[in-house]
Amino acid sequence: MSLVEKLARPDLAAVRPYTPGVYEPGLVRLNANESPWRSPADKTDRGLNVYPPPRPDAIKELLAEHYDIAADQLLVTRGSSEAIDILIRGFCVAGQDAILTTPPTFDMYRLYAGIQNVEVRHVPLLQKQNFALDTQKLIEAINPPVKLVFVCSPNNPTGTSAPRAEVERVCEAANDRALVVIDEAYYEFANAENFSAFRQRFPNVVLLRTLSKFVSLAGVRCGVLIADPEIVKFLGNVLPPYTFPTPSIEHVQEAFTKDALNISKERIQLIRRERTRLAEAMQDSILVKHVYPSDANFVLLRARDAKQFVDRAYRAGILVREFPGQPELENCIRVTIGKPEDNDRLIRAISGVETSNDG
Ligand SMILES: Cc1ncc(COP(=O)(O)O)c(C=O)c1O
Known part of the structure; x- marks a missing residue:
């Protein structure tokens, strides 16, 4: 049984994905109920009168290259906040499942869990040890109905990175019982190494990255979820098409030129x-x-x-x-x-x- 079959919401298997209309540059589009004219203020390459592509594949390739992973391991989301949302909606049955967090930490885990009517279980960081992870307690708390364990490193708001050996123990303990979501929104500023290698070693590890901090694009709302291709494919069906706006796609392309990246x-x-x-x-x-x-x-x-x-x-x-x-x-x-x-x-x-x- 695969991880998705084991952990994902069973009812979602019956939801048929939406089939988007075709888009072929050069052909007249009378298939999508759009306006034939650009708005006078429209400065985009694609044109804002037409819908964005169902998925932002152009920047997916670019980001896969940047993060040095295969494109089928990556899902582009509207900020990593949306990745948190679809993880919880995709894996947690409302009123039944739970997520595990380590407060004080990023408050959006609690918010999205609340919206999905999912319980939030806590293993607080050790305040007297500069908010270190309470690894043994965290491991002991990974039991049904916990489906997702959120480890934020560097953690917001404490700024602390979780030690690799400890996170490794958490990933091993979660095994095929829960996904470990390592939120790396701030890793570009860290002295500690990131958790890319864990992604390759542990099929249950999901990494979250964001363009909101290190490339100065908080207003563009671009996040990246990195996971096993099967998880990415499944979450791709939880995420509706056409959600990633054209101006955001074009801004990301501009921010990832060599010169712009050097400035960042x-x-x-x-x-x-x-x-x-x-x-x-x-x-x-x-x-x-x-x-x-x-x-x-x-x-x-x-x-x-x-x-x-x-x-x-x-x-x-x-x-x-x-x-x-x-x-x-x-x-x-x-x-x-x-x-x-x-x-x-x-x-x-x-x-x-x-x-x-x-x-
Ligand atoms: C730890 C952490 N994760 C995720 C996010 C969400 O980032 P965004 O939705 O802008 O990608 C933030 C934002 O501050 C954060 O601090």
């Missing part, structure tokens, strides 16, 4: 240097108790008084992220690494000198 690579290096600088400055601030080590494009800190830190930043014209209602993140603040001049401004706002000035 330089910016990643700059973010990494700025992360160290900002973390050191924050550690020196009397407003800050602890700065957690980060492998991402943000840093999590625990302030003596979060409100005071937030107010200082706000008065300097800067927004930072708080986590009200999450006791394990009491007084914690997540600061995204900005441009050097923005980071300078935050450093000035939280520096000891200014503290003594306004008490």
Whole structure:
């Protein structure tokens, strides 16, 4: 029995995939109820008067090359958020199955599970150990009805990477009982190696990547799910056709030219240097108790008084992220690494000198 046969929602096997109308460049399209004219503001190559391709195959090839995997192991989604959604909808029976998460972590796992009426089970990160994975507990929690285990590395909002040996144990333990979804939204900023090799070794491993961070395309909404071809094919049927917009396809193509990628690579290096600088400055601030080590494009800190830190930043014209209602993140603040001049401004706002000035 294959993994999909074993773990996927059985009722989905009966849903017949949609057959899209054909698209042949050069032929007049009187088969799709579109407008024959471009909108006056339309600057795209394809034309916005016609539907996008049912699947963005052009960028699928390009991204497969970038991530160095076969194209049949990759599914392009609207942000990796949509990948989380279709994983939960495809594998979890509403009112019956569960997902496993390691809070504090990315809140969208909870949201999409809630929308599908799927239980969220928790194995909290170890706060006193810089939010390390509680691997043994996590392994013990992989039991029916858990279908998906979400491991976020580097984790949002803690910034910590999960150690390879520990994730390996989780993948082995989950075996053919659950998929392990390794969310690597921030891996391009990490010192730790990514989990590509695990994808090849473990058929139950699904990797999530996003173009929202490292190539500056959050507004384009492009995510990538990397999995065994059978899982990709199955999820391809959970995802409706025509969802990926033409301007997004064209922006991704432009962002993956050699020159554009080189600029992104330089910016990643700059973010990494700025992360160290900002973390050191924050550690020196009397407003800050602890700065957690980060492998991402943000840093999590625990302030003596979060409100005071937030107010200082706000008065300097800067927004930072708080986590009200999450006791394990009491007084914690997540600061995204900005441009050097923005980071300078935050450093000035939280520096000891200014503290003594306004008490
Ligand atoms: C850990 C993690 N995963 C996934 C996402 C979703 O990214 P997107 O939907 O923009 O690809 C985010 C966004 O911040 C994130 O922090």
